[in-house]
Amino acid sequence: MASSIFIHASLPSKSFNKSLNTHFVPSFKLPVSLSFRPRTTLPKRCLSVRAGLIEPDGGKLVDLLVPETERELKKREAALLPRVKLTKIDVQWVHVLSEGWASPLTGFMRESEFLQTLHFNSLRLDDGSFANMSVPIVLAIDDSQKERIGESNKVALVDSDDNPIAILTDIEIYKHPKEERIARTWGTTAPGLPYVEETITNAGNWLIGGDLEVIAPIKYHDGLDRFRLSPVELRQEFERRNADAVFAFQLRNPVHNGHALLMTDTRRRLLEMGYKNPILLLHPLGGYTKADDVPLSWRMKQHEKVLEDGILDPETTVVSIFPSPMHYAGPTEVQWHAKARINAGANFYIVGRDPAGMGHPVEKRDLYDADHGKKVLSMAPGLERLNILPFRVAAYDKTQGKMAFFDPSRAQDFLFISGTKMRTLAKNKEYPPDGFMCPGGWKVLVEYYDSVTLSDNGRIPKAVPA
Numbered sequence: 001m002a003s004s005i006f007i008h009a010s011l012p013s014k015s016f017n018k019s020l021n022t023h024f025v026p027s028f029k030l031p032v033s034l035s036f037r038p039r040t041t042l043p044k045r046c047l048s049v050r051a052g053l054i055e056p057d058g059g060k061l062v063d064l065l066v067p068e069t070e071r072e073l074k075k076r077e078a079a080l081l082p083r084v085k086l087t088k089i090d091v092q093w094v095h096v097l098s099e100g101w102a103s104p105l106t107g108f109m110r111e112s113e114f115l116q117t118l119h120f121n122s123l124r125l126d127d128g129s130f131a132n133m134s135v136p137i138v139l140a141i142d143d144s145q146k147e148r149i150g151e152s153n154k155v156a157l158v159d160s161d162d163n164p165i166a167i168l169t170d171i172e173i174y175k176h177p178k179e180e181r182i183a184r185t186w187g188t189t190a191p192g193l194p195y196v197e198e199t200i201t202n203a204g205n206w207l208i209g210g211d212l213e214v215i216a217p218i219k220y221h222d223g224l225d226r227f228r229l230s231p232v233e234l235r236q237e238f239e240r241r242n243a244d245a246v247f248a249f250q251l252r253n254p255v256h257n258g259h260a261l262l263m264t265d266t267r268r269r270l271l272e273m274g275y276k277n278p279i280l281l282l283h284p285l286g287g288y289t290k291a292d293d294v295p296l297s298w299r300m301k302q303h304e305k306v307l308e309d310g311i312l313d314p315e316t317t318v319v320s321i322f323p324s325p326m327h328y329a330g331p332t333e334v335q336w337h338a339k340a341r342i343n344a345g346a347n348f349y350i351v352g353r354d355p356a357g358m359g360h361p362v363e364k365r366d367l368y369d370a371d372h373g374k375k376v377l378s379m380a381p382g383l384e385r386l387n388i389l390p391f392r393v394a395a396y397d398k399t400q401g402k403m404a405f406f407d408p409s410r411a412q413d414f415l416f417i418s419g420t421k422m423r424t425l426a427k428n429k430e431y432p433p434d435g436f437m438c439p440g441g442w443k444v445l446v447e448y449y450d451s452v453t454l455s456d457n458g459r460i461p462k463a464v465p466a
Helices: 068-079 088-099 111-120 143-149 178-186 195-199 229-242 257-272 296-308 331-345 372-378 408-413 419-428 439-456
Strands: 082-083 122-124 131-133 154-158 166-174 206-214 245-249 278-286 316-320 348-351 387-389 394-397 404-405
Touching: 068 082, 068 154, 088 166, 088 206, 111 122, 111 166, 111 178, 111 206, 122 394, 131 331, 143 206, 154 206, 154 296, 178 331, 229 316, 245 331, 245 408, 257 278, 257 348, 257 394, 257 404, 278 296, 296 316, 296 439, 331 348, 331 372, 348 372, 348 394, 372 387
Parallel strands: 082 154, 245 278, 245 348, 278 316, 348 387
Antiparallel strands: 122 131, 154 166, 166 206, 394 404
């Protein structure tokens, strides 16, 4: 899949529009059994069709990259400062912050921002409005690092090879309340939460916040950097395509034809609502994922086949990688996923069953109620301008031999193929029913699980930071 060519035009900065409220789009009918109550009872006529992209949080995108002409100077400055070594996941957060995905945040959180995030899931802006912020973006340090920093008001952030990544300025060091952070982010302190074990349990007892000056764009040199489009680049691409609506679909799994049905049906409905050229942002998560998720490189191969096989239309689809690490924090985390897509230009967000969820790490049940994610998005502070598109449930229709929207009046005609079942079939080199996934995409999955078997004798690989 070829990378896109972008027109590098400056983006206008406009005032923060507080007049539109988050709501479920009226044209997208919910199952009768669900009863959602938006924050306001807007009549259907209040959902107007407007040209142009949604404004980023705070009215403009944050850009934390140092100008190219100043980079050597900043490297020399960094060499003279106390150092904090970053983990791979820390570098992913620097990437997220540097490109403005977390706008208006300008660096790792200071204590006031951390507490607002934990307790309010939002940040109060200077004009009194709120921007959603549901997951802490913080940097942990230990006692020895704190002592080395001493009275300095700046630190250099370096990677595992001691290469300078950024300078953190006007710093604030404060206690890292791990138990409170875990409890409020995940709703449990049960052992076995993947992100907690990877980044929090053994982390330092202090957090350091401040403003970031990122010395150079974050690159991974894994053959996928061409897909890592920043919010500015995505907005430029949407403008190049004359998009009058952008609907985002996040996923961390391979795309099957049920997903494709949902995405193409969403575009059809947006056209019926009066939009002329709605564009799909197919936005796989590209940061840290847990051990049993399909790695990013294989997912991107599979997504490429989906477009090559014509399951999705390349003319109306932009495929890009979202650089954020994955928390698996359910309704709390899905707010972050939605908020970041506002900054990328999306004004519609597709949300499904148990978004950002996982199985309970100790008990045999889901950690979160499957419907809470979409309910929370309809009420979340700071997401008032985003239109939420709830999933319609798709399953394999045995009478038609393809994926279709589930019809409860003839439930016996439908086959639900779970992620576990899909993985089992792929591991055994078996095939799902025709019409479940495009053949090229399924072949990639089989090849991935075959490679895991060959390299690890069937063992699940370790969690991948990227």
